Amino acid sequence: IIMRQAIGKIVTVPQTLAFPISPQAIRVSNYNKPVQMVILGTSYEELQKIQTDVIRKLRQNKNLFQIESDYSRNKPEVKLLINKNKTKDLGISTQSIGQTLETLYGGKTVTKFNKLGKEYPIILQQYLDDRKDKESLSKIFVRSENTGSLISLANLVDFKEEGSANKLSRYNRQRAVTISANISESYTLSEAIKYLEKTMSQIAPEKQITWKGKSEELKETSNELYIIFALALLTAYLVMAATFNSFIHPFIIVLTVPLAVFGGLVFILFLNSSINIFSQIALVILIGISTKNSILIVDYSNQLRTAGKNIESAVKEACELRFRPIIMTSLSTMIAMIPLIVGNIGPGAGEGSRLAVGATILGGMIISTFFTLYVTPTMYLALARNTKRIDAVDIELKNQLR
Structure with a gap:
């Protein structure tokens, strides 16, 4: 909105060439446009024909504007x-x-x-x-x-x-042209990249394409974050397996992670945010935040079973005693996310990143907290019924030493 108002005032000044620029949240390059697609080919004449067809197709998308190419025969x-x-x-x-x-x-x-x-x-x-x-x-x-x-x-x-042409660009020692564009406020960079990939598959599917600037960073981080998410989940599972001396108890705890991810995605759509690098980082953070509630229930249930109680009474008492700390810690996290969401009422610097983080964590905590009180005890009764007590190895060692 601010950029459009600035452009409206700039164009009223005679003999002036100026344009406002919105700095990128993640500085991967200078003030370049967020969408930068590189088309590789064998000759510039062939690339010029392809870029003409691609730009004509991109201009049919109202969410893309200021579409340009670095190759022009002017x-x-x-x-x-x-x-x-x-x-x-x-x-x-x-x-x-x-x-x-x-x-x-x-x-x-x-x-x-x-x-x-x-x-x-x-x-x-x-x-x-x-x-x-x-x-x-x-x-x-x-x-x-x-x-x-x-x-x-x-x-x-x-x-x-x-x-x-003023210049003949190359990329990775190959002849190349770069098509760049800006995106509207309601259009995400991920959607723009998918649209460009679909356009290239229709016009020149045999041509190799790559990305520059913010587009390249998003493609790399999107692929890497899936691996990071899986490694974070695996690391948390292995650490809990060593702590509980069991593979079943950590599995019960990790079952809350899909609920947290689901809640985060629902709130991203509900608050009209987007799945970007900030929301993906927030999903990784949710692994640690959401599992702590289940850890409280599972750990205290194991302690009560060690004291001699059966599994049903141990789970019931653990839920009753751990209900207050679960609600207190979860509410404190949710309240901390509210300024990130409320602060985005109206345009402002960094509103996209703050809203993505706040919406993801708030939604994940609400859904995971609510369902943890039901899912964790139920799965504990179903899966851990036939497991040994957590101190079973210590008891067996003492019996052998007597």
Whole structure:
């Protein structure tokens, strides 16, 4: 909203070229556009045709704007086409024409001048005004090898005006063009990347594409966060398995993680947020926050079973005694997330990242806290009924030592 208001005021200033820029939340590059897709190919002519079709398709998406490419043939260029029949009849070689043009337009150091110990190069070159005008070619003469006479270059070449590219970009040592775009406020970068991938699959499915800037960072982090999430879950499970000396008790505790993830995703959609890198990090945080409630119930149930109580009474008493600490710790976490959500009423700097973290953790805690009080005791009774007491090994050792 602020950027649109700024653009509206900027365009009213005559002879001014300016545009507002929103800094990226994660600085992976300078103030580049968030969407940057690189198309790799074998020739720039082929890439130009593909980029034209892709940009035409992207402009049909109202959520993408300021669509540009780093390859555009808008630089004026004059090509000289040598009339080979004339040059052959007059005895003028292509090499002599090329050397003449190179010297007069590019400049050539013919000698050096020394004065008072300082050396100055003497450069042979055509006047600047003549170099800017293509008609000045009539002032350039080349010598015939047959007759030795000077012949005007304008009689030997034809002019062809066409556009050329300012630069020819490469990516990973391959010819490439980069298409960039901005996205609207209601459109996520993930959705934009999926739309571009779908567009490329329709127009040029055989071409290889890659990403730059924020798009590249999102693609990499999205793939890595799935691995990080799995490793975090596995690490938590193994640590609890060593603590409880059992593989069943940690499994009962970990069952609350899917509930927390479900709650986080529901609140992301409910609060009109998006699944981005911040919400994915919050999902990893939920692994540790959501499992603590189940740990309180399972650990105290094991202690009561060690004291000699049966499994039903141990679980019931553990839920009654641990209900207050579970509610207190969960409420404190939920209240801490409320400023992140309430603070996003209206536009502001960093609102997307704060809302993603707050909505994910708040939703995950509400759902996991509510269902933990039912799921954990039920699964404990179902799965841990046939397990030994947590101190069974200690009791057996004492009996063997007697």
